[in-house]
Amino acid sequence: MGPRDRSGEGALDVVIPARNEAARLADGLATLSGVLSELPVLATITVVDSASTDATAEIARRWSGPVPVRLLRCPRPGKGAAVRAGLLATTAPYTGFCDADMATGPDVLPDVLAMLRAGAQVIIGSRRHPESDVEIYGRPLRRVGALTFNRLCRDITGGVTDTQCGFKFFAGPLARAAAGELRTAGFAFDVELLVNCRRRGAAITEIPVTWRDMPGSTFSITRHAAGCLRDLLRVRAAARRTVAAPPMVPVADELHAG
Ligand SMILES: Nc1nc2c(ncn2[C@@H]2O[C@H](COP(=O)(O)OP(=O)(O)O)[C@@H](O)[C@H]2O)c(=O)[nH]1
Ligand SMILES: [Mg+2]
Numbered sequence: 001m002g003p004r005d006r007s008g009e010g011a012l013d014v015v016i017p018a019r020n021e022a023a024r025l026a027d028g029l030a031t032l033s034g035v036l037s038e039l040p041v042l043a044t045i046t047v048v049d050s051a052s053t054d055a056t057a058e059i060a061r062r063w064s065g066p067v068p069v070r071l072l073r074c075p076r077p078g079k080g081a082a083v084r085a086g087l088l089a090t091t092a093p094y095t096g097f098c099d100a101d102m103a104t105g106p107d108v109l110p111d112v113l114a115m116l117r118a119g120a121q122v123i124i125g126s127r128r129h130p131e132s133d134v135e136i137y138g139r140p141l142r143r144v145g146a147l148t149f150n151r152l153c154r155d156i157t158g159g160v161t162d163t164q165c166g167f168k169f170f171a172g173p174l175a176r177a178a179a180g181e182l183r184t185a186g187f188a189f190d191v192e193l194l195v196n197c198r199r200r201g202a203a204i205t206e207i208p209v210t211w212r213d214m215p216g217s218t219f220s221i222t223r224h225a226a227g228c229l230r231d232l233l234r235v236r237a238a239a240r241r242t243v244a245a246p247p248m249v250p251v252a253d254e255l256h257a258g
Pocket of ligand 2: 099101217
């Protein structure tokens with residue numbers, strides 16, 4: 001593709017929540033912008049930094065590459081708060097978020113964009129999709145925790161098998177509406193975001209991804225698990241009172257249809 005107009009926001013704006021990501025962000029931006037620059041539409045990246053004490057903000061601000069990167073500061077800590085602020089700052093027709101470490105391979109984004117342009121409302125990466133290529137290292141405690149967490153979300157998300165993969169894309173207006181209602185500031189926000197989308201009648205499509213367990217995780221079982229569980233129980237209680245949504249679309253092959 002030729003040179004791009006770097007002024008406005010692209011058709012796809014990808015939010016990256018980033019806290020103390022100086023060690024991983026540059027590689028992440030390089031990988032992501034390489035994929036985005038090949039898309040048939042203009043794309044942009046919004047890095048949302050909350051209170052990093054390292055060079056995260058500097059790296060985002062000084063970044064120069066094939067797609068524009070803007071930096072947003074979020075005063076409230078937590079991945080959920082950062083993603084909320086990022087999504088609300090977008091105006092693009094399509095948006096979504098991924099982690100700074102690119103644990104989920106962004107090479108699936110051309111398919112994601114095609115599905116969104118064909119009318120899909122919510123496309124999420126799923127490490128439990130039978131066609132996913134997932135490399136799992138140690139950390140059995142976290143795996144057991146994740147399974148339990150997921151069982152507790154199944155009914156309110158309409159059968160989503162992996163709510164916690166940090167790779168979710170949306171029709172822009174839906175993302176902004178769902179993010180506006182988001183209260184969960186921590187790692188359990190994904191569940192509430194999906195519930196908010198369902199409450200608005202959106203179907204959720206899980207797609208296969210390539211996933212690598214990257215070193216340097218910002219999630220700590222000891223620091224975050226109890227808060228996540230508490231948030232999940234609150235989201236569950238609220239969702240069971242309000243959600244009356246369509247069933248999940250069974251979509252194993254839809255990825256290749258767009
Ligand atoms: N802005 C912001 N980003 C966060 C915060 N906590 C986590 N993140 C980001 O959320 C993403 C979570 O991914 P990661 O740390 O790799 O966790 P894991 O792979 O799920 O263990 C990374 O991009 C983090 O930098 C936070 O408090 N603020
Ligand atoms: Mg990670």
